[in-house]
Amino acid sequence: MDFEEKTMKSERIYEGKVVNLRIDTVELPDKKYSKREIVEHPGAVGIIPVTSDNKLVLVRQFRKSIERQLLEIPAGKIEINEEPKETAYRELIEETGFIAQKMEYINEFYTSPGFSNEKVYLFLATELEKGEANPKDDECIEVELYDISQLIEMVNRGEIKDSKTIIAIFYAEKLMNEIK
Amino acid sequence: MDFEEKTMKSERIYEGKVVNLRIDTVELPDKKYSKREIVEHPGAVGIIPVTSDNKLVLVRQFRKSIERQLLEIPAGKIEINEEPKETAYRELIEETGFIAQKMEYINEFYTSPGFSNEKVYLFLATELEKGEANPKDDECIEVELYDISQLIEMVNRGEIKDSKTIIAIFYAEKLMNEIK
Numbered sequence: 001m002d003f004e005e006k007t008m009k010s011e012r013i014y015e016g017k018v019v020n021l022r023i024d025t026v027e028l029p030d031k032k033y034s035k036r037e038i039v040e041h042p043g044a045v046g047i048i049p050v051t052s053d054n055k056l057v058l059v060r061q062f063r064k065s066i067e068r069q070l071l072e073i074p075a076g077k078i079e080i081n082e083e084p085k086e087t088a089y090r091e092l093i094e095e096t097g098f099i100a101q102k103m104e105y106i107n108e109f110y111t112s113p114g115f116s117n118e119k120v121y122l123f124l125a126t127e128l129e130k131g132e133a134n135p136k137d138d139e140c141i142e143v144e145l146y147d148i149s150q151l152i153e154m155v156n157r158g159e160i161k162d163s164k165t166i167i168a169i170f171y172a173e174k175l176m177n178e179i180k
Numbered sequence: 181m182d183f184e185e186k187t188m189k190s191e192r193i194y195e196g197k198v199v200n201l202r203i204d205t206v207e208l209p210d211k212k213y214s215k216r217e218i219v220e221h222p223g224a225v226g227i228i229p230v231t232s233d234n235k236l237v238l239v240r241q242f243r244k245s246i247e248r249q250l251l252e253i254p255a256g257k258i259e260i261n262e263e264p265k266e267t268a269y270r271e272l273i274e275e276t277g278f279i280a281q282k283m284e285y286i287n288e289f290y291t292s293p294g295f296s297n298e299k300v301y302l303f304l305a306t307e308l309e310k311g312e313a314n315p316k317d318d319e320c321i322e323v324e325l326y327d328i329s330q331l332i333e334m335v336n337r338g339e340i341k342d343s344k345t346i347i348a349i350f351y352a353e354k355l356m357n358e359i360k
Contacts, residue, residue, distance in 0.1 A: 003242035003249055003320055013194050014201060016217045018295050021194055021201050026244055034318035036244040037196045039219050041295070062183035063293040064206060064216040069183055070293055077294075107335075109343045112291045112298055113243040113250055114257075115198050115221070120343070138214035140183055155287075163289045163300070163343045170350040
């Protein structure tokens, strides 16, 4: 089946520091027209930092979009001219103070393909050493360490509310089971 | 720690059919000001439809945001005055033609809390009967059935690129293991 949606017109609504918004008028396979609201995002990384005693390093921060705190894996936006792996090293130190000797690519996924191109690259960070956290000026972050078993319980009880963090915990569980 | 970010000003940039965009000026805990770009979304449901012979029903569709096809669980936006469970029943029939006799709430999560309030409610649909698919005018969807074991392999090979679908497959795997 030919699925493609041809762009007939593209209107830029907003260009910001994290996202841009544009509205595309598209031609559907049946030749009808429709509109697509698209939030452009430069992409992000999420890091699964595992300490030598098998604890996961998570961060708690306030998310204005939902007016509440969330417990998440360390993560951050990919800056211009940055490779995802560089972002992963940088964000891990900035947000948690941990320096990873080893940073392995796990996978990548789109968070909200219905309206955004945001892609998250997931990395496993191991052989951690304690350095100095250095959060961005507008970030207020608390670092918390958890056992995988604790986090699995928290996912099951619905206490982990962030999609990339749920994915990260499932991966961490699988990795632990492989090591056993 | 007091994390809250007080809204000092809120500017509405765009109101659309799927998303709105607003820019909040916030006061940080250290009294400095910053801007938050926020994409408002009404919320969505994702459905894990499992047939009587233990196959998952997925949908393939073109996603304009990323200019490619994605294989995803059936999903859709919550309409005004709709309960998430109603959305789940409705979207499953519309997109796949399957009517679920049983629709169980699994969990809920934010897809991109860094810039959007979009929340996905995940449901498990079982006791499926075949009805008539009825996709929206601007949707072009192909239905595909997979064994869980196949999907786990596809996740491991990085072939599943949608976050809610990765979460759904991990849950389905756990549920299958519990039944065994």
